[in-house]
Amino acid sequence: MTQAINKNEVQQTPSKKLAIKKAYGIDQALLELKKITNRTSGNVQDRAIKVVEDILKNVSERGDEALKEYTSRFDGFLAENFQVQSDLILKAWEETPKELKESLLLAKKRIEKFHSLQIPKNITYTGPHGELLGRRWTPVEKAGIYVPGGRAAYPSTVLMNAIPAYVAGVNQTIMVSPANSKGELNQTVLAAAHITGINKVFRIGGAQAIGALANGTESIPKVDVITGPGNIYVTLAKKKVYGKVGIDSLAGPSEILIIADHSAKLEHVASDMLAQSEHDPLASAILITTNKELAEKLPLEIELQLINHPRLKICQESISNWGLIVLCDDLETCVKLSDHFAPEHLELLVENPKELSKSIKNAGAIFMGPWSPEAVGDYLGGPNHTLPTSGTARFAGALGVETFMKNTSLIDFSKEAFKENKNAIVHLANSEGLHSHAESIRIRDTKSS
Secondary structure, X not given: OOOOOOHHHHHHOHHHHOOOEEXXXXXXXXXXXXXXXXXXXXXXXXXXXXXXXXXXXXXXHHOHHHHHHHHHHHXXXXXXXXXXXXXXXHHHHHOOOHHHHHHHHHHHHHHHHHHHOOOOOOEEEEOOOOOEEEEEEEEOOEXXXXXXXXXXXXXXXXXXXXXXXXXXXXXXXXXXXXXXXXXXXXXXXXXXXXHOOOOEEEOOOHHHHHHHHHHOXXXXXXXXXXXXXXXXXXXXXXXXXXXXXXXXXXXXXXXXEEEEOOOOOHHHXXXXXXXXXXXXXXXXXXXXXXOHHHHHHHHHHHHHHHOOOOOHHHHHHHXXXXXXXXXXXXXXXXXXXXXXXXXOEEEEEOOOHHHHHOOOOOOXXXXXXXXXXXXXHHHOOOOOOOOOOOOHHHOOOOOOHHHHEEEEEEEEXXXXXXXXXXXXXXXXXXXXXXXXXXXXXXXXXHHHO
């Protein structure tokens, strides 16, 4: 359905307009959550892998010529020059409306402040025999950030990727983003690039953009780290080039899980679920609640909020296919289900969110209370909005300054430290059958005697 829902029709037959899955009991809830986690696996991914492999191979072998062909095929314009000129980036900023400028600068200030607190500290340690040991952090030389186009423009993605790179001290930050059929990038995206100090902007997207950043072409520099979200082709391309370059994560479709009790407001829950579902038809919005009345009234409230919604079709597909309502007996069960799912975004719309947050083990970001909707984190809260998806919050966290840095171990043994530890090293080397390891110790011991 492409038309806005008529309010009278919604009130008369809500169940026919929007079907949200409901899970009854822990076993059914776990089954539905597993389906959501695995929603991008299977045949679609298998077909995409072959496409991505061909694109990466072609870009690696043919460079800019391959990029021109893919840009014409996928984006619909012929590009002689992929780079956006600096005067056009400055013009985009200058022509940005005053209130939007102020909003971008406020977001930049808050994000930069939070990320400046993440800079890892160098470690130096003097051992018992005078040996000096340490770890030194340094930024990568070049970073590439991918900013999606397509269904929406994301200046927030520019801020959330470029600012940590800047704070880390990256020397050169390259941005790639798909242009429209006229070869134009969104002006607010360019404005965000201007205020974050991005060095170069290129009008390319898809797996071919990832291949260009990973390998370098005649016009696009090879980088050390690639970050930023994208569709399944972009994600699989990042997976394929990992090892040649570093990456932030393999992000899947976005998701939100809301734990709500009797204190949650119906309209808040509905609006927050729609804020997630409007991203993409594959986005997922989940409510786990102890409030039976909330669970029963939510579908109709979502339909009412969808009236005249500009992204109606996307929201309907997302909610119908990947929305879920789970009714639980207690908050402890809600937390167990949430931790099992390990959501990208977790909202706690409960009476005591700070206390409940202490029991959460797996979540990309936790939003506590009615005044911390996920949109706060998306734009200017401070912490990064690039978060682990599809259950990877069990072992991964948000993009940060460390993503654009690497550490080097420092080892400086004194003669005394060497003599005190030499025999243990020899025994350990011999236990592994590594003759020359042990000999490299013995020869020093002999020469120094």
